Amino acid sequence: MYVARSPRIAARMLGEEMLVMSGHDSTLFTLNPTATILWQAADGSTPLNEIVEQRICSEFEVKPEDAMRDAEELAEDLAKHGILLIAEQPISTQPISKLAAATQEPVEAKR
Amino acid sequence: MIEIGKTPVRVNTSDEQFLRLVQSRYAGFLSEGGAAEFDLDVDLRAPSGMERDAPVRVTQSAGRWFLERGDFRAEWEPAKRRGSIRQTANPYSIDAVLRIVHTLVLAGQGGFLLHSASAIRNGKAFLFAGVSGAGKTTISRLAPPDATLLTDEISYVRKLDAGYMAYGTPFTGELAKLGENAVAPVDTLYLLAQGAENRIEPVSVADAGRELLANMLFFAEDPEYVHRAFQAACDFVHRVPVCRLTFVPDARVWELIG
Numbered sequence: 001m002y003v004a005r006s007p008r009i010a011a012r013m014l015g016e017e018m019l020v021m022s023g024h025d026s027t028l029f030t031l032n033p034t035a036t037i038l039w040q041a042a043d044g045s046t047p048l049n050e051i052v053e054q055r056i057c058s059e060f061e062v063k064p065e066d067a068m069r070d071a072e073e074l075a076e077d078l079a080k081h082g083i084l085l086i087a088e089q090p091i092s093t094q095p096i097s098k099l100a101a102a103t104q105e106p107v108e109a110k111r
Numbered sequence: 112m113i114e115i116g117k118t119p120v121r122v123n124t125s126d127e128q129f130l131r132l133v134q135s136r137y138a139g140f141l142s143e144g145g146a147a148e149f150d151l152d153v154d155l156r157a158p159s160g161m162e163r164d165a166p167v168r169v170t171q172s173a174g175r176w177f178l179e180r181g182d183f184r185a186e187w188e189p190a191k192r193r194g195s196i197r198q199t200a201n202p203y204s205i206d207a208v209l210r211i212v213h214t215l216v217l218a219g220q221g222g223f224l225l226h227s228a229s230a231i232r233n234g235k236a237f238l239f240a241g242v243s244g245a246g247k248t249t250i251s252r253l254a255p256p257d258a259t260l261l262t263d264e265i266s267y268v269r270k271l272d273a274g275y276m277a278y279g280t281p282f283t284g285e286l287a288k289l290g291e292n293a294v295a296p297v298d299t300l301y302l303l304a305q306g307a308e309n310r311i312e313p314v315s316v317a318d319a320g321r322e323l324l325a326n327m328l329f330f331a332e333d334p335e336y337v338h339r340a341f342q343a344a345c346d347f348v349h350r351v352p353v354c355r356l357t358f359v360p361d362a363r364v365w366e367l368i369g
Binding site: 008010012014015016017019021022023024025026028030 | 315316317319320321324325329332333334335337338340341342345348
């Protein structure tokens with residue numbers, strides 16, 4: 001399974017929290033730490049199992065099989081909200097605009 | 112011309128009565144001469160094919176914005192600096208169109224309209240945001256004589272090179288009193304709450320962002336517009352102090368402000 005950030009959403013790291021807004025209906029979501037890691041790693045070309053192994057299992061004390069099952073559920077949940085794209089093949093996404101491309105990557109808050 | 116936030120909009124109508132109505136509604140926010148940021152042609156006929164209570168809908172296609180509600184249908188083409196509105200002779204429809212167009216203009220510049228009261232004191236602007244019932248009207252009513260009330264309902268925030276500026280608006284709330292047509296740099300955004308004592312508390316940048324977004328005027332179902340508005344809010348909370356202001360509804364709360 002491959003996951004990619006949807007180009008139809010806006011996202012930004014504020015402090016320790018990732019805020020994500022739907023570009024379709026402006027619904028605002030706050031991602032929890034696991035979802036934030038998944039979101040940041042979802043480049044469309046890294047398989048989900050690699051993300052789980054390299055980013056989630058190294059961050060949390062969790063069995064790989066449990067982490068993978070939870071990550072799949074999380075990815076599907078995020079996909080239902082239009083935040084992530086899921087596919088069996090690598091995913092290529094185009095940002096909505098140059099502005100979106102410039103702001104797609106989360107930046108550290110300075111406050 | 113109706114000039115809000117230093118953005119002059121020329122309203123074109125051949126109906127003298129409607130013109131007088133507009134002049135009365137926007138007294139203090141009118142200007143003459145000079146170039147308009149854009150023109151708005153008013154066609155005083157009821158929009159056809161619309162349910163009277165249809166909610167507001169704002170969409171974009173090929174560089175043109177389409178704005179509609181039960182009582183009006185409008186178009187706005189930024190590149191041509193021109194728009195048109197079809198409505199009956201009432202002040203509410205054009206007021207809604209102006210609010211929407213200003214939110215779209217501001218989003219492109221890193222600014223926004225905000226459900227908040229705002230006032231200038233000691234040369235600095237303070238914003239008081241909150242949903243209906245949070246205390247916007249109350250804190251406006253309690254403002255001391257040395258405070259200049261910019262609005263009791265909808266604040267106008269622009270991002271300039273020097274920082275964020277708050278402008279007075281004619282968009283009124285329960286006070287039904289137009290704000291002063293004045294401007295000052297934004298000092299603090301207060302998130303309002305009423306309580307048993309007056310106090311100011313810091314809020315996390317994430318909470319500030321969430322509450323700012325919850326109080327911003329959003330109209331368009333357009334991904335690029337949402338991007339711009341979202342980033343504008345995030346930029347703002349990184350640069351401007353945001354605090355929670357809990358207050359007892361009496362004039363002493365203003366001892367904490369300014």
